Amino acid sequence: MITLSHAGLIRSGRSVLQDIDLELTTGNLICLCGPNGAGKSSLIGLCAGDLAPTTGTVRLRDVAPATCPPDELALLRAVMPQSPALEHPFAVADVVALGAPATPMDAREKVLEELGCSALLTRIYTELSGGERRLVQLARVLLQAERAAHQGHRPWLLLDEPVNQLDLGRCHQVMTALEQRAAEGLGVITVMHDIELASRHAERLLVLAHGRVIADGDPVAALREGILEEAWEIEAEVEAESPGPGIRVRVIQSSRGPSAAG
Amino acid sequence: MARLPAHRLAAGLLLATPLLMFVALWIGPVAVTPAMLFDDPVARTIVFELRLPRILAAALIGAALGASGALLQALLRNPLADPALIGVSGGAALGAACMLAIGGAGSLALGLPVPVAAFIGGLAATLLVWRLGAVRGQLQLSAVLLAGIAINTLAGALVGLLLTFANDPVLRATTFWLFGSLTEVRWPSLLLLAVLVPPAIWLLERRAVAMDVYQLGDIEARHAGTDVRRLQWEGVILASLLTGLAVASAGIIGFIGLMVPHFMRLLGGPGHSGRFLQSALSGALLLLLADAFARTAAAPAEIPVGLLTALIGAPFFLLLLRRELARGALRGG
Numbered sequence: 001m002i003t004l005s006h007a008g009l010i011r012s013g014r015s016v017l018q019d020i021d022l023e024l025t026t027g028n029l030i031c032l033c034g035p036n037g038a039g040k041s042s043l044i045g046l047c048a049g050d051l052a053p054t055t056g057t058v059r060l061r062d063v064a065p066a067t068c069p070p071d072e073l074a075l076l077r078a079v080m081p082q083s084p085a086l087e088h089p090f091a092v093a094d095v096v097a098l099g100a101p102a103t104p105m106d107a108r109e110k111v112l113e114e115l116g117c118s119a120l121l122t123r124i125y126t127e128l129s130g131g132e133r134r135l136v137q138l139a140r141v142l143l144q145a146e147r148a149a150h151q152g153h154r155p156w157l158l159l160d161e162p163v164n165q166l167d168l169g170r171c172h173q174v175m176t177a178l179e180q181r182a183a184e185g186l187g188v189i190t191v192m193h194d195i196e197l198a199s200r201h202a203e204r205l206l207v208l209a210h211g212r213v214i215a216d217g218d219p220v221a222a223l224r225e226g227i228l229e230e231a232w233e234i235e236a237e238v239e240a241e242s243p244g245p246g247i248r249v250r251v252i253q254s255s256r257g258p259s260a261a262g
Numbered sequence: 263m264a265r266l267p268a269h270r271l272a273a274g275l276l277l278a279t280p281l282l283m284f285v286a287l288w289i290g291p292v293a294v295t296p297a298m299l300f301d302d303p304v305a306r307t308i309v310f311e312l313r314l315p316r317i318l319a320a321a322l323i324g325a326a327l328g329a330s331g332a333l334l335q336a337l338l339r340n341p342l343a344d345p346a347l348i349g350v351s352g353g354a355a356l357g358a359a360c361m362l363a364i365g366g367a368g369s370l371a372l373g374l375p376v377p378v379a380a381f382i383g384g385l386a387a388t389l390l391v392w393r394l395g396a397v398r399g400q401l402q403l404s405a406v407l408l409a410g411i412a413i414n415t416l417a418g419a420l421v422g423l424l425l426t427f428a429n430d431p432v433l434r435a436t437t438f439w440l441f442g443s444l445t446e447v448r449w450p451s452l453l454l455l456a457v458l459v460p461p462a463i464w465l466l467e468r469r470a471v472a473m474d475v476y477q478l479g480d481i482e483a484r485h486a487g488t489d490v491r492r493l494q495w496e497g498v499i500l501a502s503l504l505t506g507l508a509v510a511s512a513g514i515i516g517f518i519g520l521m522v523p524h525f526m527r528l529l530g531g532p533g534h535s536g537r538f539l540q541s542a543l544s545g546a547l548l549l550l551l552a553d554a555f556a557r558t559a560a561a562p563a564e565i566p567v568g569l570l571t572a573l574i575g576a577p578f579f580l581l582l583l584r585r586e587l588a589r590g591a592l593r594g595g
Binding site for chain 2: 073078087
């Protein structure tokens with residue numbers, strides 16, 4: 001379980017997160033949505049131990065992640081950051097195993113296969129497209145969690161926009177893989193921009209705006225019309241998919257500027 | 263270029279380096295053969311007292327420069343990093359120049375004073391650079407690079423100032439020391455090199471896997487369980503030690519630290535397992551070759567070996583660079 005109580009974060013004099021109270025449990029896929037600059041990545045950073053809360057506390061399985069030694073923390077959570085900086089021509093098979101050295105080759109291939117990209121195994125990382133690189137990075141993170149799980153831990157997956165830059169087919173493959181991990185008892189939190197996709201796969205959906213959680217719960221309940229206007233400043237019609245799960249959003253007008261749709 | 267497996271590369275180098283060391287014993291302005299050792303005391307003196315220490319020095323200094331280059335390129339995630347960049351060469355040069363200015367040209371012949379002054383200068387400059395590049399104990403690598411360049415420039419200007427007011431013998435001694443030469447290496451610094459360089463390379467090899475993970479980026483490496491801060495500080499200390507020892511013993515021998523690891527990466531790929539050992543052995547090999555050439559090419563005169571490595575190294579490096587650029591394979595980190 002990850003527990004945040006009254007957690008607040010101030011970065012460069014700006015209040016990024018305020019008074020966050022959350023209990024996040026393993027075993028269900030949690031999606032974190034919200035407009036740009038809402039504090040989603042900062043919230044992931046607090047849970048991952050990259051950032052220490054300015055006020056309040058953050059607990060990841062009874063430890064304060066910001067002060068936990070990196071090797072112990074790596075068994076409790078695996079993190080996919082927004083933009084990994086790797087610029088060396090490593091073989092993809094080697095990149096995938098960076099989080100879990102000496103993983104057998106078939107295990108590396110299996111995790112890539114699950115994401116629909118086993119053909120990348122023998123390629124050179126720096127020769128891949130942006131989307132392919134994200135898949136490889138995600139495979140690396142999944143493998144790190146798998147290693148920790150083998151050692152008897154139940155690690156969290158903290159993912160910052162894992163489906164960014166991915167095509168439709170890969171998006172669904174990634175979301176299915178994450179659902180699978182949640183079903184196996186891991187904790188999964190993933191930042192998503194596509195709220196329709198999030199609503200179809202999430203068991204719990206959080207909406208973050210201006211550093212606060214403004215909606216939390218079942219996706220259909222969380223993404224009610226008023227919330228879209230409050231968080232994204234758009235006028236939109238939201239209808240529940242039938243048969244479910246999920247919602248469909250039709251943007252009527254963006255209240256920020258000129259009309260976005262007719 | 264097809265990648266060579268790390269163990270084959272290391273095995274080849276492990277074989278070639280001692281072989282070249284043995285061959286180099288019989289190369290020099292005076293012709294000596296192994297048979298002459300039995301009945302010619304002059305031959306014994308030449309081989310055991312002149313050539314052997316010098317060959318050992320070439321191997322150890324080349325190894326130190328190659329390994330510290332590989333380390334700095336890994337640490338800064340930049341294939342263009344060079345031991346000279348972290349300020350240690352500039353500081354060492356200033357230390358040596360100060361000692362020569364105070365003690366006169368004769369202090370070079372005393373053995374220890376110039377290397378010790380150079381080591382202190384190098385250490386002081388490095389500490390200054392790392393201090394300027396760290397914010398609350400966290401290294402900012404771009405700041406380290408910029409501080410290193412600034413400190414090197416400052417040290418270079420101060421050396422220039424000292425030389426402006428130096429008399430002719432001091433001017434000549436300092437200039438030759440700056441060129442880099444193995445002629446002045448004495449047993450004390452050789453002993454220090456022999457005791458410290460191999461364990462340092464062993465320590466680096468033990469961090470090879472962590473260095474691979476570290477290439478992901480600071481935060482990503484931490485996510486994967488690496489203690490990034492500790493790895494960086496250990497790296498800084500080892501790089502300063504290796505470069506400082508090399509520069510203090512033999513002056514500034516350029517390009518080995520830049521070229522050797524780069525060449526090893528072209529041969530063996532970007533992974534770090536075996537990289538430090540390979541770079542050390544290739545550095546040793548290269549400096550042995552350069553020194554053998556420096557001793558014999560213009561005999562009885564000697565070409566400073568640092569000039570030679572730069573003369574051979576720079577065009578060779580540019581050639582490699584052009585080839586890699588043409589293949590689109592070189593990407594800065």
